Amino acid sequence: MKRNKPKYKQIIDAAVIVIAENGYHQAQVSKIAKQAGVADGTIYLYFKNKEDILISLFREKMGYFVEKNEEVIAGKSTAAEKLLVMIENHCRILSEDSHLAIVTQLELRQSNKEIRLKINEVLKGYLHLVDQILYYGIETNEFDPDLDVRLTRQMIFGTLDEMVTTWVMNDQKYDLVAQSSAIHQLLINGCGGKR
Template sequence: MKRNKPKYKQIIDAAVIVIAENGYHQAQVSKIAKQAGVADGTIYLYFKNKEDILISLFQEKMGLFVEKIEEVIAGKQKAAEKLLVMVENHFKILSEDHHLAIVTQLELRQSNKDLRLKINDVLKGYLSLMDSILQEGIDNGEFHSLNIRLARQMIFGTIDETVTTWVMNEQKYDLVKQAPAVHQLLLNGFSGQNAD
C-alpha cells in the first residue's frame, strides 16, 4: 500500500507547503518534487497525476479532520455541545496549520470543476457528521423540525465563510475565540421558531 510508505506523506506535505507559499498556479510538480527531496519522476510512482496529489492531499487532511472531530464529539451528550466542539475544533485545526488553512480556503478552490467535484466527495464524510448531529438534535427535541440539508448548508457555509475571511485578513485575529459566537448564531437558528 503506497499510502503507508514514507514518501507518500512526504510528497503530500511538500505539496501543502509549496501551494501555500507559491499559490495553486505556481505549484509545479517539479517544485513539489524538489520540496519533497525526490526526483520529478518519483512523484509518478506514488500518484497517478498532479490532480491525484491534490485529491490525496485533501483526503489525508480531511480524514484527520473528521477523525479528530468524531473523537471530541464522542465525549459530548447534547447536540448543541457537539456542534460547539465541532466549530471549535474546525477553527482550531486550521488555526494550528496556517499552510493548510491557506491551501484549503484559498488555493485549492482555484482547481477546476472536475477536481472540485472530487473534493466535494471527500467532504461528504464531514457533512454527514453534521447531518447526524442535526438529526440527533431534532430527535431528542433540542432542535425543532429542520430541513437538514438547509441547516447543514448554514453550518458549513457560515464556518467556511468565517475561516475564509480570517485567512484573507492574514489570520490577524484569534479564530478559535470566534467559535462561541458562531455557535450561538447557528444554535439560535435551529432552536428558534420553526422554519418549515
C-alpha cells in the same frame, strides 16, 4: 498500500506548503519534490499528476479532520456540545496549519470543475458528521423538530467556511478559535435550539 508509505505523507505535506506559497497553478511537481526532499520521479510512483496530488491531499487532510471531529464529538452528550466542539475543532485544525488553511480556502476553489467534483465527494464525510449532530439534536428535542437538515447543514458548513476564508484573507491576524463561541451561539439559534 501507497498511503502507508512514509514518502506519501512527506509529499502530501510538502504539497500543502508549496501550493499555499505559490498557488496551485504555479506549484510545479518539481517544487513539491524539492520541498519533500525526493526526486521528481518519486512523486509519480505515488501520484498520477499534480491534480492527483491536490485531490489526495484534500482526501488525506479531510479524512484526518473527520476522524478528529468524530473523536471529540463522541465524548459529548448534547447536540449543542457536539456542535460547539466541532466548530472549535474546525477552527483549531486550520488555525494551527496556516498553509493548509490557504490551500483549503483559496486554492481548491480555483481548480477546475473535475477537481471540484472530486473534492465535493470527499467533503461528504464531513457533511455527514454535521447531519449526525443535527439528527441527534432533533431526536433529543434540543433542536426544532421541523428543522430542515439539508439547509441547516449548508448554513453550518457555509458559516464555518466563510469564517475561515475571512481569517485567511485577513492574513490570520486574529484568533480564529476565539470566534467559536459566537459562531456556535448563532448557529444554535438558527437550529431552534434552547438556550
